[in-house]
Amino acid sequence: MSLPRFAIVGHPNKGKSSIVATLAEDDSVAISPEPGTTRIARAYPMRLDGVTLYELIDTPGFQRAREMLAWLNAHDRGAGARTDVVREFVEQHDGVERFHDECQLLRPILDGAGILYVVDGSRPYGAEYEPEMEVLRWTGQPRMALINMIGAGDHVDEWRAALSQFFSIVRVFDAMRSDFDRRIELLRAFGAIDETWLTPLNSAADALAAERLRRKTRAAAEIADLLVDVLTTTEAAALPDERPDPAVEATVRARLRKTVSLRELAARRTVQEIYHHTGLEAREAAASFLTEDLFSARSFSVFGLSSSQLAMTGAASGAVAGGLVDAMLGGASLFLGAGIGALIGATGALVGSDRLAKVEVLGQPLGGYELRLGPITDPNFPWVMLGRALLHVRLVAERNHARREALVLDAERDEHHADAIDAARRRTLDGIFRTLRNDGSIDRRQRQQLIDEITALVETA
Amino acid sequence: MPPPRPSTTLFEDAIDVPVWLENDRPTAYAVRVRRDRDIGSQLRSRDAVQQVRGWWHTVERGPADASGARLHRIRGLVTAAMIAIGASFGAGVALAAFHYDGTRPVNVVTLLATLVIAQLALLVLTLLLLPRGVPGLRAIQDLLETVNPGAWAASVYRRIARPSRDLAPLFGWHHGRTAAAARFAKWQMLFWSQTAAVAFNTAAIGTGIALVTFTDLAFGWSTTLQADPHVIARWVDALSLPWRAWAPAAVPDLSLIERSQFFRLDGARVLGVDASRALTGWWAFTILAIVTYGLLPRLALWALCVVRLRAATCALLLEDPRVVALLDRMATPAIETAAREPENARIAAALPDASHPDALVGAARAVIWSGSIAPTAADSHARRTLGIALNDIVEAGGGRTLAEDQTAIDRLCHGYAGNVVVLTRAWEPPLLEFLDFVAALRSALGSEPSIIVSPVAESTTGVEPQQRETWSRAIGRLADPHLYLETGGS
Numbered sequence: 001m002s003l004p005r006f007a008i009v010g011h012p013n014k015g016k017s018s019i020v021a022t023l024a025e026d027d028s029v030a031i032s033p034e035p036g037t038t039r040i041a042r043a044y045p046m047r048l049d050g051v052t053l054y055e056l057i058d059t060p061g062f063q064r065a066r067e068m069l070a071w072l073n074a075h076d077r078g079a080g081a082r083t084d085v086v087r088e089f090v091e092q093h094d095g096v097e098r099f100h101d102e103c104q105l106l107r108p109i110l111d112g113a114g115i116l117y118v119v120d121g122s123r124p125y126g127a128e129y130e131p132e133m134e135v136l137r138w139t140g141q142p143r144m145a146l147i148n149m150i151g152a153g154d155h156v157d158e159w160r161a162a163l164s165q166f167f168s169i170v171r172v173f174d175a176m177r178s179d180f181d182r183r184i185e186l187l188r189a190f191g192a193i194d195e196t197w198l199t200p201l202n203s204a205a206d207a208l209a210a211e212r213l214r215r216k217t218r219a220a221a222e223i224a225d226l227l228v229d230v231l232t233t234t235e236a237a238a239l240p241d242e243r244p245d246p247a248v249e250a251t252v253r254a255r256l257r258k259t260v261s262l263r264e265l266a267a268r269r270t271v272q273e274i275y276h277h278t279g280l281e282a283r284e285a286a287a288s289f290l291t292e293d294l295f296s297a298r299s300f301s302v303f304g305l306s307s308s309q310l311a312m313t314g315a316a317s318g319a320v321a322g323g324l325v326d327a328m329l330g331g332a333s334l335f336l337g338a339g340i341g342a343l344i345g346a347t348g349a350l351v352g353s354d355r356l357a358k359v360e361v362l363g364q365p366l367g368g369y370e371l372r373l374g375p376i377t378d379p380n381f382p383w384v385m386l387g388r389a390l391l392h393v394r395l396v397a398e399r400n401h402a403r404r405e406a407l408v409l410d411a412e413r414d415e416h417h418a419d420a421i422d423a424a425r426r427r428t429l430d431g432i433f434r435t436l437r438n439d440g441s442i443d444r445r446q447r448q449q450l451i452d453e454i455t456a457l458v459e460t461a
Numbered sequence: 462m463p464p465p466r467p468s469t470t471l472f473e474d475a476i477d478v479p480v481w482l483e484n485d486r487p488t489a490y491a492v493r494v495r496r497d498r499d500i501g502s503q504l505r506s507r508d509a510v511q512q513v514r515g516w517w518h519t520v521e522r523g524p525a526d527a528s529g530a531r532l533h534r535i536r537g538l539v540t541a542a543m544i545a546i547g548a549s550f551g552a553g554v555a556l557a558a559f560h561y562d563g564t565r566p567v568n569v570v571t572l573l574a575t576l577v578i579a580q581l582a583l584l585v586l587t588l589l590l591l592p593r594g595v596p597g598l599r600a601i602q603d604l605l606e607t608v609n610p611g612a613w614a615a616s617v618y619r620r621i622a623r624p625s626r627d628l629a630p631l632f633g634w635h636h637g638r639t640a641a642a643a644r645f646a647k648w649q650m651l652f653w654s655q656t657a658a659v660a661f662n663t664a665a666i667g668t669g670i671a672l673v674t675f676t677d678l679a680f681g682w683s684t685t686l687q688a689d690p691h692v693i694a695r696w697v698d699a700l701s702l703p704w705r706a707w708a709p710a711a712v713p714d715l716s717l718i719e720r721s722q723f724f725r726l727d728g729a730r731v732l733g734v735d736a737s738r739a740l741t742g743w744w745a746f747t748i749l750a751i752v753t754y755g756l757l758p759r760l761a762l763w764a765l766c767v768v769r770l771r772a773a774t775c776a777l778l779l780e781d782p783r784v785v786a787l788l789d790r791m792a793t794p795a796i797e798t799a800a801r802e803p804e805n806a807r808i809a810a811a812l813p814d815a816s817h818p819d820a821l822v823g824a825a826r827a828v829i830w831s832g833s834i835a836p837t838a839a840d841s842h843a844r845r846t847l848g849i850a851l852n853d854i855v856e857a858g859g860g861r862t863l864a865e866d867q868t869a870i871d872r873l874c875h876g877y878a879g880n881v882v883v884l885t886r887a888w889e890p891p892l893l894e895f896l897d898f899v900a901a902l903r904s905a906l907g908s909e910p911s912i913i914v915s916p917v918a919e920s921t922t923g924v925e926p927q928q929r930e931t932w933s934r935a936i937g938r939l940a941d942p943h944l945y946l947e948t949g950g951s
Contacts, residue, residue, distance in 0.1 A: 034931060050499070063893040067863060127831070128858060128860065210794075211794075214789075218789065270486070273491075440643075444780055
């Protein structure tokens, strides 16, 4: 069984590299409106534990298809020899600058690659495409046409009619906007080009689907660890005596904020890497919510819980704790425990929301004093962190690797992000956040619970 | 072949591996996935600790950060110091408890109170430190921690070792930022305190035996309480229970107990000279009591600390999120879809843009390239966008052959030396075959007449700025002084 290989070919600037970037999840693929950006054929193997299951090959576009077809016609020896004539053309013009691009794109096809011919369905069909399609037919290799949608126009029907003359399979695929399921569907469809490729392509699709699930869990674990870290982070500085020093406190406060912000950035970088968006960082939009200062009022307003939600969540958590007391007393308390617990929880959540982190002056065991700031106790803070992280992971997970613009957020749509978290899940998360605030750590079971909850949120985000 | 790496302890690895993984973050994720999966699939052990340590000894890395080794060395020094302090204290206390100057016998009651009962009380307090999450116990534990020698050792350790900000919490109980770190800190503290306690008891027993061997000691018992020797005998019997079967000589009998009671007011007169030899009979009892109720419980607790500290060290390694992620990478298939090397985008050389023609007047001939516009619409398009009329139009490109293109050029240029407009599709890229056509047109037309390339927009909104730029650079690349680009816009 031969290795499934696919040469992505077509006119220049019709999205060949975009399709490769999307399917290979490689944001380092050079994509440019300038024709001729791709000058050499370049392989993108899909490997599972080092074993290649299929290979995509990005190629330059046709530049002189009519001249080449003229050469082929001039050397035609009948239908049975046409592949050989194409091979002769490539051999004779190897190293000739005039047909550099044609040789580059035809060589992998002559080596057995299937053909994925890409056109732009948002622009009108033109007869100048026919010579290149004819050249591809001469190669005799199995082939499929992909109608890519680069712009807003819709000329799919006229393209479909024309492409059907040269290709047995024609599919529409939007390289910029296709989600993961569409990509997997397309990958499986490649099996229709050559049925001997069906099994490895299905294996590859299954492996990619499993990897997709793993990414969600890994991203959730990264967010969970981010929350654990920022909710337990403290900063300290030595003090000459036990009197608090406002200047030292301001310095330590700035340091704490910087530490938390850097940790958030590190988590974002990791999430981006998990989703193979290694080049995304440099393209973050300056005006995006994601670059909004973590500690700004706007950040708290957009990503945090509202006062009423905070009170409700605090009350619910307090009621659970009070309810335990009631249960121990067999109801003899007339459920006063739950009531008092709810009141304490709600009040604590509201009162606590005005302070960010506690400040302490501590005596040291072997002498001296230390001003310690943190951990951050504001009950809304973990929700702000979580909201920002979920938004980021959603944008990154949805994002296509062919896109080159900055991450953009629809502010209206995402106003009050934490609203999306249902009350039951909020209570569970609130319990974990409280443990972190009170004990400074969570055990392995709670960490797993936190990851599971965040994974569920990532899936629904 | 790289030189073999020196063997490291579990503690060193628990410190160094997470630190190294943190510093490894800049390594591309795909590279880490591939590397860790490769190593993971070569390791035979399914045990997580062995897998991580196997990985650590296989992964290519520069000189290790010596944090682990340094902390391990200082940890060893602190342990040695605790042994020395415990032993010195034990020997000192034993010398005082076994003190005998020939005037009064060694009081067994005082000796047992000092070396057995006090220790049992301390042991109970130590056991109070073990449970976690018991309501109300946390405050007592915090109080006990402040008087625990292990906590003092941890404090001294932090001062000497000056561990990094991330590692410091490992040596402060209740300060660990993860449950594993808190567990490790607790068992490390208890290990140090029990090490000192074991050294204390060993030294006390050794000192006692030495005094018994190299000096003559007489033992008696004395108390203000009205103690009946029969009651004392029952207590002694009960205390001797663990060794009575195999060391009956170390169980004082009633007669010895009766004979060995003394009161300081009476001085040594109570003792007859013949009884002096008999009074040495207590020594084996006292030594075995310290062994049984002082040393053995401490040894048991010390052994528990050793086991739990090892488990806590394993947890310290395995519960670190970076190590959890490493194990995940080692255990799951590595999927790579990108090119082996990132593509280096060609940096486009600065190309000259095409020129705009001077004000066009009159009429020109035209080529419609690749069906960019219907011939019937070409003239009105030229009048609208270029301000000139088209008086002769030919078609080329598209589905036509190169020979047909040449025929079109020949017809257009026959006996003509005026301007030529080439209408082309704005949304299509300027292919090299189009530039070939323009070059052939120039050759047929002569060098002076102007050729104006005019991309035609698909819609009425005009040529898009990106399209104009693309065409402008392509036309500019031909470096023809009379070749212009005109899109009809700005």
